[in-house]
Amino acid sequence: MNKISTKLALYFTIAVMIMEAFLMFYLHEKIVSNRIEEELQSIQLRGNSHRDVLEDNYSQDTLHHIALMESKTETEVLITDRNHGKIISSADFSSKLDALIESTPSSLGREGKILESDYRDQRYLATVTSFKTDSESGYVYMFKSTAPLRELIKELNAHFLIAGISSLFLLVIIHFTLSKILTRPLIRMKRATEKISKGDYEVALPRLGNDEIGELGESINKLSKDLKTMKRDRAEFLGSISHELRTPLTYVQGYTNVALRENIDEKDRQEYLRIIQEETSTIVALVENLFELAKLDENTFTILKEHVELCPLLRKIHTKMAPAFNSEGISLDVECHEDLTLYADPIRLEQILLNLLDNARKYSKAGSATRLHVTAEAHSLVFTIADEGIGIPQSELPHIFERLYRVEKSRSRELGGTGLGLSIVKMLVEAHGGDISITSSEGVGTTVMLTMPNEEDRE
Ligand SMILES: Nc1ncnc2c1ncn2[C@@H]1O[C@H](COP(=O)(O)OP(=O)(O)OP(=O)(O)O)[C@@H](O)[C@H]1O
Ligand SMILES: [Mg+2]
Numbered sequence: 001m002n003k004i005s006t007k008l009a010l011y012f013t014i015a016v017m018i019m020e021a022f023l024m025f026y027l028h029e030k031i032v033s034n035r036i037e038e039e040l041q042s043i044q045l046r047g048n049s050h051r052d053v054l055e056d057n058y059s060q061d062t063l064h065h066i067a068l069m070e071s072k073t074e075t076e077v078l079i080t081d082r083n084h085g086k087i088i089s090s091a092d093f094s095s096k097l098d099a100l101i102e103s104t105p106s107s108l109g110r111e112g113k114i115l116e117s118d119y120r121d122q123r124y125l126a127t128v129t130s131f132k133t134d135s136e137s138g139y140v141y142m143f144k145s146t147a148p149l150r151e152l153i154k155e156l157n158a159h160f161l162i163a164g165i166s167s168l169f170l171l172v173i174i175h176f177t178l179s180k181i182l183t184r185p186l187i188r189m190k191r192a193t194e195k196i197s198k199g200d201y202e203v204a205l206p207r208l209g210n211d212e213i214g215e216l217g218e219s220i221n222k223l224s225k226d227l228k229t230m231k232r233d234r235a236e237f238l239g240s241i242s243h244e245l246r247t248p249l250t251y252v253q254g255y256t257n258v259a260l261r262e263n264i265d266e267k268d269r270q271e272y273l274r275i276i277q278e279e280t281s282t283i284v285a286l287v288e289n290l291f292e293l294a295k296l297d298e299n300t301f302t303i304l305k306e307h308v309e310l311c312p313l314l315r316k317i318h319t320k321m322a323p324a325f326n327s328e329g330i331s332l333d334v335e336c337h338e339d340l341t342l343y344a345d346p347i348r349l350e351q352i353l354l355n356l357l358d359n360a361r362k363y364s365k366a367g368s369a370t371r372l373h374v375t376a377e378a379h380s381l382v383f384t385i386a387d388e389g390i391g392i393p394q395s396e397l398p399h400i401f402e403r404l405y406r407v408e409k410s411r412s413r414e415l416g417g418t419g420l421g422l423s424i425v426k427m428l429v430e431a432h433g434g435d436i437s438i439t440s441s442e443g444v445g446t447t448v449m450l451t452m453p454n455e456e457d458r459e
Pocket of ligand 2: 355358359417419420421422
């Protein structure tokens with residue numbers, strides 16, 4: 001479950017461990033080699049200074065003095081003649097040193113040479129330098145026991161071991177806290193999403209910080225909120241739809257039953273059938289509109305924009321709508337003066353305008369007039385549809401684009417309204433990047449302003 005955080009923490013721990021091991025090894029080697037170097041240098045310098053004294057003043061006294069001095073220190077001295085024959089020494093050296101002395105190179109230079117630097121396996125570190133006076137010449141060997149060095153390095157190793165173990169311990173603790181810190185918010189989010197997938201949208205993840213994990217938490221919070229509103233909206237919408245369908249269906253059912261009776265007047269039967277026909281077309285319109293909305297919702301519809309010659313389109317719409325207007329005694333006035341073109345989907349544009357004109361007709365009384373005209377603006381065309389109808393109360397205006405929303409339920413139903421027209425119009429307009437606004441005054445009339453962008457590159 002908490003794999004990713006464990007993995008991350010593990011990678012981190014391993015990386016730090018490798019780094020640490022490398023550093024420790026390097027440090028250890030450096031300390032040891034420096035130490036040996038220092039020791040060798042110091043005995044070499046000492047040997048050289050003995051040589052200087054001998055060359056200045058070669059005498060038995062000097063020799064004794066040097067041997068005495070070295071016997072009081074941790075270093076030892078051996079002075080030999082040219083043929084490696086011992087002249088004097090500060091300690092009693094075993095014959096094991098013979099091989100070492102034999103290995104003295106023939107040319108030593110002024111600084112002398114290091115004879116032995118292996119502190120691990122040999123008893124002594126050793127250097128040699130040569131002296132030469134008028135009467136004598138030979139070698140000054142300096143030795144330093146390696147035992148204390150080994151002791152020192154042993155101690156150093158112990159320190160390194162303690163440091164290594166405690167840092168390993170620390171790393172393990174860091175590993176676990178790190179994986180916990182990383183895991184906790186992830187587990188919380190996982191639980192939250194599980195809850196959401198089970199349909200429980202009451203999740204509220206606390207603010208988890210400003211990093212990516214925090215942002216993810218915020219997104220989950222938002223998702224649950226969105227899903228909650230979506231679920232509520234859907235339930236409401238379904239409720240309204242079934243209500244909308246039930247009413248006409250009840251009529252159809254009722255009138256069918258009556259029409260089926262045998263002993264009724266033929267004229268009445270005709271009337272009932274006419275009502276059934278009317279209600280059926282309401283149902284068909286509702287279902288068609290719902291289908292249209294579903295398509296728009298799913299974004300499966302496409303807007304195929306092209307350059308539309310407006311006047312022919314408006315004339316076509318006028319021809320289509322005029323009979324319906326005229327039969328109700330409403331005049332329809334469509335103006336088209338200039339040679340305007342609009343970059344839009346002609347079928348959708350017609351659908352929008354027909355819907356708006358249909359509203360103007362439905363909610364107007366005989367003797368009134370409806371006027372549609374277009375004005376060109378810098379980057380858009382503005383369609384204005386003004387009627388002299390019943391108008392919409394101010395309090396209702398904010399809702400009329402909602403699905404299934406109708407101002408006066410019963411009246412508008414009589415007129416065959418489903419309350420879906422404007423929501424479809426709004427979606428189509430928005431898909432074109434346009435804007436729609438409605439102003440209305442009760443009893444005076446309604447004006448719809450439709451602004452459609454008219455630039456190819458503005459899509
Ligand atoms: N021009 C108008 N004048 C007065 N009221 C209007 C006008 N246009 C819309 N309305 C009100 O807004 C409501 C919503 O309009 P909409 O076009 O969405 O639905 P509808 O016309 O009732 O049904 P549909 O268009 O789906 O057949 C209408 O029921 C009506 O009350
Ligand atoms: Mg309508």
